[in-house]
Amino acid sequence: MTPEERLAALGLELPEVVAPLAAYLPAVRTGDYVYTSGQLAMVGGKLEVTGKVGAEVTPEVAAEQARICALNGLAAIASVAGGLSNITRIVKVVVFVASAPGFTGQPAVGNGASELLAEVLGEAGRHARSAVGVAVLPLDAPVEVEFVAEVR
Template sequence: MSVGKVESKLAELGLTLPEVVPPLASYVPAVPSGEYVFTSGQLPMVNGKLGLTGKVGAEVTAEEAKAQARICALNALAAVKSVIGDLDRIERVVKVVGFVASAPDFTGQPGVVNGASELLGEVLGEAGVHARSAVGVAVLPLDAPVEVEIQVRVSAG
């Protein structure tokens, strides 16, 4: 099986597309709808475990959380691939929503979610440029510091 341009770019960056993170509750990782794919919120799981837990600005630094957001974006790409088969079908990342579990005085959510945005740009180039929200929240599932969901437009399969 040949590797597409997107997965070749991931390899060039020293990254491997992970297995899809199994749902933690009653939902699916991604849903195609017409020419779009919507992912569920992706936690920074690696091999079934969170690398860090806690609030950003307290137990987790902004830089650590930014790295965790990159992992979320990688997991989101894996979720997209699970429903479209080939990441080269991504025409555009339309929207990214990042949730940051924040200490009460932490206001750097945009910088944290940049981890996901920058990864998508590195991997997809111009197709990775997107609209975005970066939202501070009190707590996330499993006490994760960050969660990211993406919406992408894909070409016909």
């Protein structure tokens, strides 16, 4: 199955690329690589969940937010690569988790993004990853995810 077919089988579709919140591009291609800016879990132009993970946001909700971030990241990559089928590998994913003091479940939150990438891209979606806790993210988002992808 193609990535587009896998996405449809999951009942998902690529959203519009999220408009930048400041002076940057959502994704930049250089040679065979695409680097994305940090992707928030925007749906229809809105951030539906805010707060710190481990306080106002449960880890389970945060993992779902990371999944939405990954879908937005795929849209950004596809926009400069000519479609999902031109992604040959997700190389690196960095997951930022706005964490309440003492919260240490960042890797489980990041799994929301990682699992979606593997579901859509198969083996090409498996990647290196960092998941780090931070004090605050733009718009009080609980999760932000950025990507490096190899493309054809």
